[in-house]
Amino acid sequence: MLAVHFGAGNIGRGFIGSLLYQANYHTTFVDVNEAVIQELNEKQQYHVVLAAEDSEKFTVKNVSGINSISDPEKVVDAISKADIVTTAVGPNILAMISEFIAKGLRERIKSNQQPLNIIACENMVGGSTLLKEKVFEHITKEEQPKFNDLFGFPDAAVDRIVPNQVNEDPLEVSVEPYYEWVVEESSIEGDTPPIDGITFVNDLKPYIERKLFTVNTGHAVPAYIGHYMGYATINEAMNDQNVQEIIKGALTESGEALIQTYQFDREKHQTYINKIIKRFMNPYISDEVTRVGRGPIRKLGPNDRLIRPATMYMEVTNKEPVYLAKTIAAALEYKNEQDEEAAKLQEMVEEQGYEKTLQSVSQLEADHPLAGVVLEEIEELTRLRK
Ligand SMILES: NC(=O)c1ccc[n+]([C@@H]2O[C@H](COP(=O)([O-])OP(=O)(O)OC[C@H]3O[C@@H](n4cnc5c(N)ncnc54)[C@H](O)[C@@H]3O)[C@@H](O)[C@H]2O)c1
Numbered sequence: 220m221l222a223v224h225f226g227a228g229n230i231g232r233g234f235i236g237s238l239l240y241q242a243n244y245h246t247t248f249v250d251v252n253e254a255v256i257q258e259l260n261e262k263q264q265y266h267v268v269l270a271a272e273d274s275e276k277f278t279v280k281n282v283s284g285i286n287s288i289s290d291p292e293k294v295v296d297a298i299s300k301a302d303i304v305t306t307a308v309g310p311n312i313l314a315m316i317s318e319f320i321a322k323g324l325r326e327r328i329k330s331n332q333q334p335l336n337i338i339a340c341e342n343m344v345g346g347s348t349l350l351k352e353k354v355f356e357h358i359t360k361e362e363q364p365k366f367n368d369l370f371g372f373p374d375a376a377v378d379r380i381v382p383n384q385v386n387e388d389p390l391e392v393s394v395e396p397y398y399e400w401v402v403e404e405s406s407i408e409g410d411t412p413p414i415d416g417i418t419f420v421n422d423l424k425p426y427i428e429r430k431l432f433t434v435n436t437g438h439a440v441p442a443y444i445g446h447y448m449g450y451a452t453i454n455e456a457m458n459d460q461n462v463q464e465i466i467k468g469a470l471t472e473s474g475e476a477l478i479q480t481y482q483f484d485r486e487k488h489q490t491y492i493n494k495i496i497k498r499f500m501n502p503y504i505s506d507e508v509t510r511v512g513r514g515p516i517r518k519l520g521p522n523d524r525l526i527r528p529a530t531m532y533m534e535v536t537n538k539e540p541v542y543l544a545k546t547i548a549a550a551l552e553y554k555n556e557q558d559e560e561a562a563k564l565q566e567m568v569e570e571q572g573y574e575k576t577l578q579s580v581s582q583l584e585a586d587h588p589l590a591g592v593v594l595e596e597i598e599e600l601t602r603l604r605k
């Protein structure tokens with residue numbers, strides 16, 4: 220069986236690639252990083268190390284790579300022959316790879332009428348749905364019915380912490396032992412992919428929102444508050460009592476929003492939160508706050524991990540979310556010249572001030588009560604530096 224996976228980065232190699240190998244796929248990674256592609260083609264395997272006391276190591280085989288910049292026609296050809304297509308490139312890159320997928324699917328239809336599923340494994344609500352929209356921008360109206368019949372774009376939620384890698388071997392990847400991959404079965408075309416480790420569900424929304432608004436909302440606390448306080452890693456930040464208080468508060472607020480929206484069991488949700496906090500404190504992982512905080516404009520978006528749980532919380536409780544607001548305030552304050560979005564965000568703050576920047580990136584109405592609480596929390600933040 221053949222898999223094409225866009226993005227040979229941390230989660231691509233460390234999670235999706237390893238599950239595809241265990242399910243007997245040959246995986247062709249598509250990436251723009253020539254060094255990684257060359258290495259994949261030369262070695263045709265790589266190691267995954269579990270970040271735990273015994274550092275268990277296993278080998279992922281049957282892999283190769285295509286550089287989509289230098290060999291675009293090879294990407295189209297690989298998609299036309301694939302049994303599954305997956306992505307882990309980042310939400311902003313989906314539009315950029317959509318033309319390859321459209322061309323590959325068009326090519327495939329000429330000789331193959333078997334269904335195919337394309338699964339975006341990105342931290343966002345509706346990743347595959349967005350990818351489908353982008354792919355459909357590259358096909359004609361006449362092609363649409365056939366594409367709709369044959370090609371499924373099931374949404375997915377993926378959870379595994381894979382930090383930036385600092386290994387001597389450029390392909391080796393260190394990952395936390397925990398993982399979860401949930402895929403929306405109702406949107407699958409043909410048979411469900413035979414991959415152990417995927418949980419198929421009928422409606423993904425509760426799963427992706429639970430993941431994004433607990434794991435990623437929680438992660439944003441040591442990232443943004445931690446960075447504000449001068450910490451370099453998630454682990455260091457998590458050992459600070461102020462960060463502990465804010466993460467617990469933020470996850471209680473997002474938890475209340477999720478429990479009331481999806482009728483989750485309160486006790487089970489608390490166990491889920493506790494486990495996540497423990498994962499962030501894994502001493503065998505060194506995860507930089509700058510990786511977790513990357514792309515603050517995306518993360519301050521109206522449906523992402525900060526604003527959406529805060530507005531949901533206000534809708535279901537009629538109360539103001541203090542701890543989520545603190546984290547939003549710290550995200551607005553996030554300064555990192557190496558991060559294009561962070562630099563742009565700070566330019567916006569300088570030119571327009573916090574209020575207008577928040578309205579613009581988070582699409583909050585000027586009189587939305589959340590905006591007021593966040594502005595107050597920006598003032599409060601300075602206490603954390605004393
Ligand atoms: N790392 C994690 O802990 C984790 C966990 C769950 C989900 N995710 C999600 O997975 C996605 C990828 O994250 P990551 O941490 O692996 O990032 P990463 O930067 O390690 O990997 C992204 C890869 O995509 C490649 N890429 C960029 N532009 C491309 C293009 N046009 N075509 C093909 N490849 C391209 C990059 O070169 C890189 O190798 C993100 O959406 C992220 O939110 C990450």
Ligand SMILES: O=P(O)(O)OC[C@@H](O)[C@@H](O)[C@H](O)[C@H](O)CO
Pocket residue numbers: 342377378379380381434435438439510511512513514
């Ligand atoms: O990948 P991002 O930039 O959306 O978020 C950063 C981290 O929170 C994220 O990568 C987590 O490590 C991951 O989502 C855990 O499953």
